[in-house]
Amino acid sequence: MKEVSRIYSLPLPTIRRYPIYLRAIKAKIAGGDLNVSSAVLAEELGLDPVLARKDLAMAGVPGRPRHGYPAKELCDAINRALGWDNATDAAIVGVGSLGRALLGYSGFEEQNLSVSVAFDANPALNGETIHGVMVHPMTELPRLAKRLKIKLAILTVPNFAAQSCADNLVDAGIKGILNFSSIQLAVPKGVIVQNVDLAQSLAVLSHAIARG
Amino acid sequence: MKEVSRIYSLPLPTIRRYPIYLRAIKAKIAGGDLNVSSAVLAEELGLDPVLARKDLAMAGVPGRPRHGYPAKELCDAINRALGWDNATDAAIVGVGSLGRALLGYSGFEEQNLSVSVAFDANPALNGETIHGVMVHPMTELPRLAKRLKIKLAILTVPNFAAQSCADNLVDAGIKGILNFSSIQLAVPKGVIVQNVDLAQSLAVLSHAIARG
Numbered sequence: 001m002k003e004v005s006r007i008y009s010l011p012l013p014t015i016r017r018y019p020i021y022l023r024a025i026k027a028k029i030a031g032g033d034l035n036v037s038s039a040v041l042a043e044e045l046g047l048d049p050v051l052a053r054k055d056l057a058m059a060g061v062p063g064r065p066r067h068g069y070p071a072k073e074l075c076d077a078i079n080r081a082l083g084w085d086n087a088t089d090a091a092i093v094g095v096g097s098l099g100r101a102l103l104g105y106s107g108f109e110e111q112n113l114s115v116s117v118a119f120d121a122n123p124a125l126n127g128e129t130i131h132g133v134m135v136h137p138m139t140e141l142p143r144l145a146k147r148l149k150i151k152l153a154i155l156t157v158p159n160f161a162a163q164s165c166a167d168n169l170v171d172a173g174i175k176g177i178l179n180f181s182s183i184q185l186a187v188p189k190g191v192i193v194q195n196v197d198l199a200q201s202l203a204v205l206s207h208a209i210a211r212g
Numbered sequence: 213m214k215e216v217s218r219i220y221s222l223p224l225p226t227i228r229r230y231p232i233y234l235r236a237i238k239a240k241i242a243g244g245d246l247n248v249s250s251a252v253l254a255e256e257l258g259l260d261p262v263l264a265r266k267d268l269a270m271a272g273v274p275g276r277p278r279h280g281y282p283a284k285e286l287c288d289a290i291n292r293a294l295g296w297d298n299a300t301d302a303a304i305v306g307v308g309s310l311g312r313a314l315l316g317y318s319g320f321e322e323q324n325l326s327v328s329v330a331f332d333a334n335p336a337l338n339g340e341t342i343h344g345v346m347v348h349p350m351t352e353l354p355r356l357a358k359r360l361k362i363k364l365a366i367l368t369v370p371n372f373a374a375q376s377c378a379d380n381l382v383d384a385g386i387k388g389i390l391n392f393s394s395i396q397l398a399v400p401k402g403v404i405v406q407n408v409d410l411a412q413s414l415a416v417l418s419h420a421i422a423r424g
Contacts, residue, residue, distance in 0.1 A: 010419065012416065015415050015416050015419050016412040016415060016416060017412075018415055019394060019409070019411040019412055019414075019415045020394055020396075020412075023371060023394060045396065046396045046398065047396075081419065082415050082418055082419050082422070083418040083419050083420075083421055083422025083423070084415075084418060086422070088418055088421065096318075097316050097317045097318045097319070098313070098317050098319060100313070100316065101310070101312070101313025101314060101316055101317055102313060104309050104312065104313055105309045105310050105313055106308075106309050107309070107310060107410065107411070108410075110411065111411060111414045111415070111418065112418075113414060113418070151421045152417055152418065152421060159235060175420070175421045176417035176418070176420060176421045177417075178410075178413055178414065182231060182232055182235060184232075184257065184258045186258065192416065192417055192420040192421070194413035194414075194416050194417055195413075196408060196410065196413055197231070198319065198320075198390075198408065199231040199319070199322065199323060200228040200229075200231055200232075201390055201406035201407075201408055202231075202320070202325060202390065202406075203227050203228060203230055203231045203294050203296075203323070204224065204227050204228060204404065204406050205364055205388035205389075205390060205404055205406055206294055206295040206296060206300055206323065206324075206325070206364070206388070207222065207227050207293065207294050207295050208295075208387070208388060208404040209295055209300065209363045209364060209387045209388045209404070210294070210295025210298070211295070
């Protein structure tokens with residue numbers, strides 16, 4: 001119980017940095033290293049060494065002075081903290097140009113994330129298989145999400161449909177939403193939303209370029 | 213001159229919110245509204261009204277008490293502040309599953325962004341046309357970026373290639389990089405990077421789901 005509550009209280013910025021450490025540690029293991037030091041990782045990743053030391057300490061694997069952390073154990077502990085030790089089934093909701101694109105994106109595998117089903121309101125798409133994933137009508141969402149034990153949804157519908165889709169996802173028992181729309185979704189406590197708004201990032205870039 | 217320096221110093225969070233206001237204001241205009249008030253927009257978007265008032269005031273269009281802002285003028289001013297009043301040509305660098313996906317993504321048009329060229333190190337892809345955009349070898353980047361006046365690049369190469377590609381982009385005169393890799397890119401002053409790391413967002417979601 002103590003273990004769980006400690007991991008549960010990991011700071012958000014630490015969680016966001018964990019995938020970056022993870023890749024660097026995996027590269028070390030692939031290169032034959034048995035141990036990794038937070039100082040070396042920090043330098044490679046351009047991070048503050050004090051920050052890196054704290055981040056890695058929170059994974060709960062004891063490090064040894066002058067040896068650093070046992071690489072494999074640290075890797076496993078970070079995967080556990082991220083919930084990446086177990087495969088997570090995800091749904092893509094909205095099979096427009098972006099949803100279709102993400103169905104063909106193989107990068108989710110690294111996170112032990114498997115996109116196993118897709119939903120779209122357009123009846124013309126129902127039954128279509130895209131990159132091996134079948135598209136179902138939105139009305140099937142509650143039944144299939146429960147049957148397939150889907151806890152995570154990637155929301156790629158247009159803005160006007162985003163909130164009502166999110167409501168459906170919450171009703172279907174989804175606990176995490178990766179939101180590609182620009183809407184600030186209202187969800188009940190216990191459901192987590194992460195926003196990936198390309199328009200916001202592009203706003204920062206084009207603002208700078210236009211003035212540069 | 214005063215005008216430019218004021219816009220130049222827009223706070224980053226304001227810039228990131230501008231696309232969200234912009235869509236809401238456009239919807240109002242489409243609905244026949246001539247004026248918009250910051251209070252109404254704030255409520256619709258779930259934002260703090262004080263924040264919204266400050267954000268919109270920074271666009272430089274005078275509002276009128278009880279009328280709010282002239283909607284069309286405010287829209288134009290925000291587009292100008294974001295550099296979205298002029299079309300920006302962008303390149304996609306790295307035509308793997310994600311790059312290919314983004315070539316088929318129509319959402320960039322909203323930002324007046326036109327993906328006009330793609331680059332990939334794989335010779336097998338050279339000359340291929342994907343969603344109307346031709347893939348060129350990386351060695352063509354400096355010549356084509358200059359000829360096509362490309363200032364913005366969408367970087368979708370694997371992590372190991374990200375920094376060297378970014379170096380090439382900087383050499384070719386690119387001023388803004390939308391970075392989909394997990395590498396913290398080192399770029400000289402005057403070049404802006406925005407990171408879209410799906411792994412980081414998924415880390416937060418799966419961490420929460422695993423403990424939930």
